[in-house]
Amino acid sequence: MSERNQYPAGVPCWVETFQPDVDAAVKFYCDVFGWESVGPGPLGDGGRYYVARLRGLDVAGIGSQPSPDVPTSWLTSIAVANVDDAVASAVEAGGSVVMGPLDAAPAGRSAVVADPLGAVHGLWDRGTRAGARLVNEPGAWAMSQLRTPNPAGAADFYAAAHGWTTETFGEGDGAATMFRLPGYVGGLPEQPVSREVVATMVHGRGPAQWSPNFWVPDADSVEKLTAERGGRTVVPAFRTPAGTTVVLLDPQGALFSVTEVRRKG
Secondary structure (H helix, E strand, O other), X not given: OOEOOOOOXXXXXXXXXXXXXXXXXXXXXXXXXXXXXXXXEEEOOOEEEEEEEEOOEEEXXXXXXXXXXXXXXXXXXXXXXXXXXXXXHHHHOOOEEEEEEEEEOOXXXXXXXXXXXOXXXXXXXXXXXXXXXXXXXXXXXXXXXXXXXXXHHHHHHHHHHHOOEEXXXXXXXXXXXXXXXXXXXXXOOOOOOOOOEEEEEEEOOOOOEEEEEEEEOOHHHHHHHHHHXXXXXEEEEEEOOOEEEEEEEOOOOOEEEEEEEOOOO
């Protein structure tokens, strides 16, 4: 399941970051994950957009920050059958429109919305591009996580907007909330959680925010390299059912995490 050609509606399909210095961001992430960049292509108002690849397959996007007022961050987009209908569903569920809908022909059609607590995510109706072509392996995106001060409210919104259900995995301090899309089969057969899981959620103070998690061969090396390049550690290494995870900020302030996947045997 590492190589993907399609994503059913309701499944996160793409991650991209928009940064003030797009060239510096490209260099940082290519150094950290071993990516190659393709582009740049044009991005409104004179901006530029690069597609990052691993083994020749698309894994993420890196673009110019559209405005100084837009926070530097990673955006996770969810596949939808129709962007206009998905926007209407998000608004009806209590969310708001941040941008769009917009045509990005021939790649697809997109919009950006926020949930009721302000966590921003994208909506993607595919054209020629379904989303990430490579996932769930070292150097690639694995899953995105929502950090929110109101998990119950978030669960209601994503159920109404995208048909997601929630499930608690683990016990005590190690417990986490998993978003599931009933009937979906993704991930890997050996993973410790249901293959219906499409995202995770944790309770946290501060603004609600989505961030991506990438698998890496060595989390400690990525943490050190991030610090050397001007980033910093937000949450030091901790154990999860999947392996060792570290939460980081890149040099321009975008939040992401990496997991050194625990190997069986």
